[in-house]
Amino acid sequence: MLFNRSHCLTLAIFVASIAPVVADGRTWTDRTGNAKVEAELVTVKQGKAYLERVDGRVATVALERLSDEDLKYLASLPEHRDEATAAIKRVAAATDGDPSPSRVAPANVVTERPKMATTHVEDESTVGVVRRFKSESWGFQGIAFSPDGGRLAAIGSDNINLIDLDSSQLLARQDGLREIFRFTSVTFSPDGKKLLAGGTRGHVLIWDVAADGRLNAAHNYNIHDNEVKSIAVTPDSQYAISVDSRGNVKYWSIETGQSLMAYGGFYPNTPVDAFITRRGGQALVADGRTMALFDLKEKTALQAASVSRGAAQCVAFSPDGTRFAFNDSYTIRLVDVKTGSELPPLREQSLQWSVDFSPNGKLLACGSHGRIAVWDVDTQQPAHLFTTEETGHLRFLQFSPDGIHVAAIVSPIGQSIHLFRLPKKLHMP
Incomplete structure (x- = not known):
């Protein structure tokens, strides 16, 4: 149990x-x-x-x-x-x-439905890999879809790339950032106008994203003293929640970098995810061992609870915040956040390294050794399986905002990103 x-x-x-x-x-x-x-x-x-x-x-x-x-x-x-x-x-x-x-x-x-970009394929019934992108340096360390699903941001150790998914064109690339830090996390603001990336020295870099995809440096904030593991942005794109490798949470202004709230208490060096309510008033943060509730308007932690005793390799909240998924070795555990009860677990064949919910929360993609298993969350039954040509652990994957694709860094040292297309029966209505 x-x-x-x-x-x-x-x-x-x-x-x-x-x-x-x-x-x-x-x-x-x-x-x-x-x-x-x-x-x-x-x-x-x-x-x-x-x-x-x-x-x-x-x-x-x-x-x-x-x-x-x-x-x-x-x-x-x-x-x-x-x-x-x-x-x-x-x-x-x-x-x-x-x-x-x-x-x-x-x-x-x-x-x-929010307006979404289209990634065209010759045959609408195509299933599997529809795009491939190769790293030009030491491999990719993280990925993030733009809110309209048309672009993919990919961070390397000292570079950031913005890719147009439909044309496969590299829209922007910035190199030579190793002196500042090694990138470890990346996300877009909900309005799509800003791109945020965190690194090993606690900095968060922010770019303004131009309509043509150019990245214009906007801010360089020293938010944490340690590696930035995760960044989430409020729905109004004005504030961010970030968590570092020592388990410290910061709530801060994107415009000024000012820290508005700090909280310590999460397990060091483990993945963490945050869910922020639609109005941006409250947030849940969890790492697989602890879940904490924050009042962002009052800038305070309301309560924390123990979820499990183990250290997870991957965690994710559903987009509506009602479910929380994390791995326990070969198994993915699902928690109903409203009731605190555990749903039947999803049992896999190898250690799970990455997990993400579809935009409607009905599917869960799990990355392991050379494979991506897609599960039906309501029935806890397998829905589809993607296998890769590479043999490494899939440490980074993400559903596209329209729920049609899953992007994943697939090679052992992060040299490739593949965009997988789901079967049409699994597309959101």
Whole structure:
């Protein structure tokens, strides 16, 4: 079992605090009770609620079409109280005080998917490797998709590269950064306008990303005293959470580099991942042994809980923060963050080195020795298997934002990046 009795008790207490964090995502229902959607509130404006689904699509619903429970929830939020209260009054007037399902029409839900770039293939049924990129130096150390999925950032030991995936063109490359540090982590801001890379000496370099892909140096901050293992950026692209190799967390301003919060307590030299809520108010950080909840508005740690006793080689939160995956030797463990319970484990054939959820959270890609196993998270059953021509451990992989591809550094010393295309049946609807 993953949790012993003390772990279960600690996590059970912790879950009570976590519930509001993950539950910006909730089940929204129309007035007929027939239309339901799991989504997170983005905003309310001009009489409509904008709800982001777990697959990234945004549903737009007229407030009058929402259930009484949903309208009361919106009215409880200070920033949306006036619009929700006005909608409640309009519903009462339109239904003569009898807002029963028979008196109202079903919700007219308009669903939009964020605009994604396309990586073209000759045959839409193609499965497997569709792009290959070779390192021009000592190998790649990390990768990150741009938010629209059209570009891939790849860091080397002393260089950073920006690749256009459709054309396979190298848009930008910066070399000679060894004097500053060796790169160890990389990510884009959610608006796609900035690229952040951390290194062994605790620095974080930030570039402005031009429309044509040029990288313009913007900032060089000394955020940590040790290697930067992970960087996550808030949804408004204004702040970042980073974790170093000694287990220290920093919350800081991207514009100024000013540290706004510091926290120590994670296990040294292990992978770590962070989930930040859609509004950027709270965050979860976990390394496979410990999970901590932070209030970013108050700039403080609220609570921490023990997850396991082992040291993981790979960890990942699902995009909606409801599940957490980490490896235990040959096995991938899945935790339901809302309840603290363990889902059935995913048992693999070799040590797991990398893991990532699909954008809708329904698939999990796991990298091991020369193979990428894709699992169905809900059924805990294998969905697909990619094998590579290389024999090394796959230490870095990531789903594309549209959920169609998985990029991975595949060779033993990081000389190659492969872009794998999933079978069409696994593409997000």
